[in-house]
Amino acid sequence: MRVAVAESGTAFDRRLIVPMVLGSVLNPINSSMIAVALVPIGLALGALPSETAWLVSALYLATATGQPVVGRLVDRYGPRRLYLAGSALVGLAGLIGLLAPNLGVLIVSRVLLGLGTCAGYPAAMYLIRRGKDSPGGVLTALAVSAQTIVVVGPTLGGLLIGAAGWRAIFAVNVPLALACVVFGLLRLPRFDGAAPETPLDFLGIALFAGTLTALMLYLMDPAAGDLWLLGVMALCAAGFAWREMRAPDPFLDLRVFGGNAPLIATYGRALLAQTASYAILYGFTQWLEAGRGLSAAHAGLVLLPMSLFAIVISTVTGRRAAYRGKLIVGGLGQLVVSVLMLTLDSGSPLWLPVLLTLICGLPQGLNGLANQSALYYQADPARIGAASGLLRTFSYLGAMVSSAATGVFFKHGADTAGLHGLAIFLSVVAALMLVMTLADRSLSRVGRTP
Template identity: 60%
Template sequence: MTGPSIRLARLRARLQESRKPGDDGGFNRRLLAPMVLGSVLNPINSSMIAVALVPVGTAFGAPPAETAWLVTALYLATAIGQPVIGRLVDGYGPRRLYLAGTALVGLSGLVGALAPSFGLLVVARVLLGIGTSAAYPAAMHLTRSEAERTGRSSPTGVLTALAVANQTVAVVGPTLGGLLIGLGGWRTIFVINVPLSLACLVLGAARLPVAPPRRKSGDRLDHAGIGLFAVLLLAAMLFVMKPSSALWYLPVLAVLAGVGFALRETRARSPFIDLRALARNRPLLATYLRQVLGYTATYAFLYGYTQWLEEGRGLSAATAGLALLPLSLSALAVSSLTGRNPAVRGKLVIGAAVQTAACAALLLAGSASPLTLLVAVGVLAGVPQGLIGLANQTALYHQADPAAIASAAGLLRTFMYLGAMAASAANAAFFPHGATTGGLHHLALFMLGGAALIFLLTLSDRSLGRMGRATTTGAAEGN
């Protein structure tokens, strides 16, 4: 190197060292609006439907067992669609998948608004799940691309914005859904997706960069691997949601599809999910496991505790909702206050510890418990919700292969919904004849075991301690 070149390299090094961890200066802020708006389409539709199940059932004469498919259909479509579309984002770039996905959201809104039958309404929810699967992988891909462009390896402000936005709309979703239903009936929660879709299309077309495809000539999309993955996930999730000896064929089908998927992916030239690379990336596998455990506890608490407040404690639905409001507020506050701190291990350790305390507090709850105790339990439970999901998202950003960040992010969402399905199965197991106090205590012990596992996984993962200190981009930490 010549003298000027050496001086230039040293100047760049000093500039890099002077950047504070989590400083996102230089990130193209024009990307934030389409990224955030697109990523909230899924959680807002997941939460709004909660207040529409009863009026939809009344309109079509459908019992609760059937209206539950409006929730299940979205979960299944999203759990399968996120990694599939993430793989496409990695290969073709985020812009075209983002635009196609958000256009599908608008189409699903029209189908739902005009649906003459309950079956077509379920189809609308499937389309909605597939359409909303594009924005989050696209956002993670754009975040990684911007980090490479600006030389910042820890864009924690952007990651925090995504996490807080998703938590916020999940909180306000039921309220917004109730307001829309009050104004125009249950079909309005489908209609609202049309203007949201149009806003995403306009912002995406105007602001998302046009990038050349990353796929190499000769690479082919692994249709067989995607199909086997879909069968595996569909069969497993259907059985977990409603375990029954009469459905014995579902776990058998899941095992067969899993074996076929493993054989296919280890032999494919361009696999849908590179299982060999994933097996070597133990920190990323640990992150996926923490995601399942964390969201199993999150959804088990939301579903189980809410049901117990109404049935076991005797609160009205409105009072139970107010009792849970501090939970959502504490989760949002914790995410907002800690989000820009790039450290991951501390968030996970504290989250697991507070989750343990919340589970222990549930063991004290009873039919005569004062409302102050019930609110305090909710506040405690909100802390791990605000820490664990955000920490896992940050960990994945550093651990995943940069060239496959979108598909890795899609899998993270898949594991989140696996946690939701596991929570639903746990609530059914512990509340077989209603939400009793004894069932709540058993559910608390179940959640306590998950918190202990998160704690142990965090302590054993040494790579977590290095996150936030790296000054170079492009390398995946923890590999």
């Protein structure tokens, strides 16, 4: 049986905030900087856009699969060792990317980056769960830091590329990883519990990875000829369920999840929220450039109000426990954004897409933080690492659903007709999220009762 690093009920050590934030932003900074590097990488290595797209997908796939796995390891062995190992792997991946001779090696670097960045967020949630203090401020710090990195990531990436070439966005991981290792060694508590008596559920992990990999590979480029991937997913999922119901110490205890409908609902809302979020970040941005005729720089400026407003909203509301109200406002905001998208065309005045992105700051600032905070209270404390990692998995599944939808509606280019089709799809997504939130009365009690 696992023994906590610090007894539940002890005060949260504020010195942990720096390594927690540093570790949790490694993933968003590598997710956002790559956006401005795909074109120069393709030119330098002679790769087509369809090939460089794997630099994005590889990190998503590795992270979505690895987050709950590393989270479970955090639950069993404490955060310190996993945090330090993940940080070291990020540094190694940065060096490989810096020296990569071809695209294949560069993709390997991105896979290692995805795996290495898996430890930061589950480790942070584990440490927060050990304290008696209200987690609102710390959870807000995690959310705001990630949102800030998403805002500045492309700009930072552009500056690094302009100063030292595209390899600099890989090299920057070396000093970041070194900082994580130093702060981790100095401040993260040592695990003082007994070693787990039962072996790690390797078969369950393998079947889970197979299920998720097959699903995400299909979502990357859905086609009738690839339906066999869904068959593989179904077989792995059935085997995973069979294994987890019989394992003495399962990787994901499906019996716990099966009896925790509020937590399952949080995962569903996270998927829907991130589907809408990534569709705006990538699909709407493509239309701004191809359909509205803006340059890449101007399109980025149009999105800036959304990101800045989201940071303000998260900061102002982070300590408030009205999670159901936040999600309702976030869902309504996303519905309004989707309706506004239906009014856009190539001749729309510039203030209209700017207004749209500003309103989009509401769901961006409310949904992610509210779902993260709800999970903190809904998850089994003994499995908070795996549960929080799985939240990130559902977020990345949302990203893949968004990518698939964008590919369908922009099949013939990012034109206005495609944008309107995407807007109808996002309206359905927003409506589903609203229905799930309104139906979940348990959200009103989250954070208020033991």
